[in-house]
Amino acid sequence: MISSITARQREELSTGAQALGVALSPQQEDLLLGYLALLIKWNKAYNLTAVRDPDEMVSRHLLDSLSIAPYIGAADRWLDVGSGGGMPGIPLAILYPHKVIATLDSNGKKTRFQTQVKLELKLGNLEVIHSRVEGHTPQQPYQGIISRAFSSLEDFTNWTRHLGDSNTHWLAMKGLHPADELVALPADFEIDSAHALAVPGCQGQRHLLILRRKA
Structure with missing residues (x-):
């Protein structure tokens, strides 16, 4: 499968990760490119x-996902809400094999693809959840919840508050x-910090907002 990846794509991932300050082992590079190969293959039929x-996928998907790595910290139970084709959850699961990363999406085609990635790449720390976010009831609170172009901040916080x-x-x-x-952020949430992200190869602005619930 990884044979479909070009030398240019491999080089773009390697140099881009270095520019982000993300240290990838050769195995992690292979896993990320294996994921990319599966995404390219399945996207033709599944519109992921x-x-x-x-x-464009190395910068807009892989490197964009890895760009938030400096803000993951010590928390080891994460949820990627509205994960779609598995971003940023799957790249983060590859980057952090000792953290539990859950990806949630209500679209069955997309979670089937994510499950195939989990099986083919043997990502034991990846949990794939097929559910609407409102219907998901974890046994314990997540330490981190991520959304990537999922919804407005108001909807994101309201839908994931529980x-x-x-x-x-x-x-x-x-x-x-x-x-x-x-301006429309719910009263029980506050902004902890905001960061401009420089993603190699990505045109346009990228920002990360970190929110907390008030005690």
Whole structure:
């Protein structure tokens, strides 16, 4: 499967990760490129991502997912909400094999793809959940909850409030800084920090907002 990956894509991943300050082992590079190969293959039939050009997928999917690595910290139970084709959850599961990373999506085709990735790449720390976010009831709160272009900040926090607690970090990956969305943030949430992300090869702005629930 990884034979379908070009030398240019491998080089772009390697140099891009270095630019982000993310140290990848050769095995992790192979797993990320194996995931990319599966994404390219399945995208033809399953419409997993609007990005159709495989040459754009390294920067817009792999490196974009890895760009939040400095903000993951010590928390070891994470949920990627509205994960779609598995981003950023699957790249993070590859990067952090000792953390439990759950990906949640209500689209059965997308979770079937994610399950296939889990099986083929032997990602034992990846949990794939086919559910609407409102219907998901974990046994214990997640330590971190991530969304990538999933919804407005208001909807993201309202729909996932029951999945975390005052110790949970909510990470919202955005394009432009969403000043208008921050105005509508629910009263029990506050912004912990905001970061501009420089993703190698990505045009346009990328921002990460880290939210907390007030105790």
